[in-house]
Amino acid sequence: MGNTRSSRFTRTDWLATGPLAPHVDAFKQYLTDCGYAATTFANCVRSVAHFAQWVHGRRLRVQRIDETVVAEFLDDHLPRCHCTGPVHCDRRNLSAALGHLLVVLRAQGVVAPPMMRTTPVDEELLCYEEYMDHVRGLAPKTRDIALRIVGRLLASRFGDGAIDIAAIKPDHVRRFFAQQAKLYRKPANAGTVISALRGYFRYRASLGDAVHGLIGAVSYPANWQLASLPKTLTAEEVEQLVGSLGRPGRSMRRADAIVRCAMDLGLRSGEIARISLDDIDWRAGTITLRHTKGRREDVLPLPATTGEAIAAYLKHERPKTRNRAVFVRHVAPRDQPIGPDLVRKTIRQAFARTGLPYTRSHLLRHTMANRLLAGGSSLKEVADVLRHRSLNTTLIYAKLDSRKLVDVALPWPGSAA
Known part of the structure; x- marks a missing residue:
């Protein structure tokens, strides 16, 4: 069923007089804190007003509201709704709004947590x-x-x-x-x-x-982990990527800072997403990585270019929020940190804007390792910067160290020694 009975004059008086009346203010405050647009806010209020009318007609106590009751409203009532007055009937909006309502009611202790059937x-x-x-x-x-x-x-x-x-x-x-x-x-x-x-x-x-x-019932299949070369950006491609930073546009300062964290520090997607404001020591010029893959806390120097990109994002683009994460969502629900998937998506989009035919965010981590080797760093130093727990993990980059490979390569048969 579509929006045929919805309008901007949809009745919302059931919120003031119905069974959900004591919880309306908390629901509206929740929507405000999430940063939803005015249209979304209004749709949620109208949706809950429709639900409140149905709950009143069924003589249900608020404490009984749960996912089963919501499903009954959406699946049984909505297709044959005959509620009085204009009511909001868009199933997608109703489902989303009632999901938010359950969050609010449970936060207030009115509704019990969902019952999980365990085996x-x-x-x-x-x-x-x-x-x-x-x-x-x-x-x-x-x-x-x-x-x-x-x-x-x-x-x-x-x-x-x-x-x-x-x-x-x-x-x-x-x-x-x-x-x-x-x-x-x-x-x-x-x-x-x-x-x-x-x-x-x-x-x-x-x-x-x-x-x-x-x-010992099954054995590992043959898998030559070091058989291929790790893909990296060439020096020209790095220059292209750097040159594409600083463009105006929506969320572009956040994108620049994320790319800089991956390219200058070799951070993993999850590590970038978890950076907190408390992790950056601006005076000392360091950044502390917590809850890393190796379950350690690592303190890294913060390059000037990376710090400038993060500072520009914090000053000019980061929305006001109580969340301490550096990188937060720019769309509702706001006040939430971004996740690793958005970090990877941001880096893919940066490649696309530059015209580079790559999609994997880990490519920037490989590129950093290659740049360190080209600058004369040892494999042990690369392992320390990338925070590998085992030097064996870093050995794949030995194939990229052309200076060392020249020393061990044998002459081509028939050529001058």
């Missing part, structure tokens, strides 16, 4: 995630990947029933891997499945389970 597999995954987080210190993305894979294994073996780790045999693991291999065609991705399974079985071994036969 033994869910409980097992929760325990395993705590282990990966607190014992192994794995990043959230790594944990999510492992939980998806292990969850599929456990669900395929036990469904909603209790977990009996002794009931998993090596043949079960091999068959599961064969099924998953169809989804992961590249050797590196297939290795991710094996790594996730072995990590889980090691966790069970730490609990005293006899699972050593399961750990």
Whole structure:
């Protein structure tokens, strides 16, 4: 059902007299704090007014409102709505507005948190995630990947029933891997499945389970990690990218600062997104990286060009917000930090504006490593700047060190020595 019964004269008096009246001011303040435009604000108010009229007609107590009640309103009532007076009937607007309403009601303690149906597999995954987080210190993305894979294994073996780790045999693991291999065609991705399974079985071994036969049930496929050269920007392409910075436009100062963080400091997307105002020491000219991939705090010198780009963004473009993140959202809901995906999107857009045929944000990190090597830095120094926990991770950049490669290259057969 569309907007046929909506208009700018939609009734909102149900908000003042209906069951949601005590919570209207908090709802409006929430929308204001999120920074929604006037049109969106008005649509949300009209949507909740329609919902309030329906709740009153059903004689529902506010405490009973939850996702089930909202779904009943959207799926059963809305297609055959006969509410009195003009009412807002756009399903998309209604769904979004009622989602915000639930947030407000739960923040006030009026409505109980959503009930989550848990199975033994869910409980097992929760325990395993705590282990990966607190014992192994794995990043959230790594944990999510492992939980998806292990969850599929456990669900395929036990469904909603209790977990009996002794009931998993090596043949079960091999068959599961064969099924998953169809989804992961590249050797590196297939290795991710094996790594996730072995990590889980090691966790069970730490609990005293006899699972050593399961750990070796599948082997890693051949995957020559150092077989290819890391892609980097040429010196000319770096100049092109630098020359494209400073253009006027919406969110361009934020884009310039993000590109500078990736290009000058070699920061990962997640590290850029997590930079806080408290992490920058302007007097000392340093930036502190917290909650990094290696779970360490690293203090790096802040290059002048990077600091100037961040300062310009903070002074001229960053919206007023109570959030301490340096890079925040420019569209509603405001007052929120950006995420790694927006960092990657920003860098892709910077490549596109420059006319460079690249899409991966990690390219700037590789480029920085190449520039360090070209400037005479050792692999150990590159590893320190990129904050690699293992020097083996940095070895791939040895292929880019043309000065060292000349020293070890053999003469071409038949040529002068």
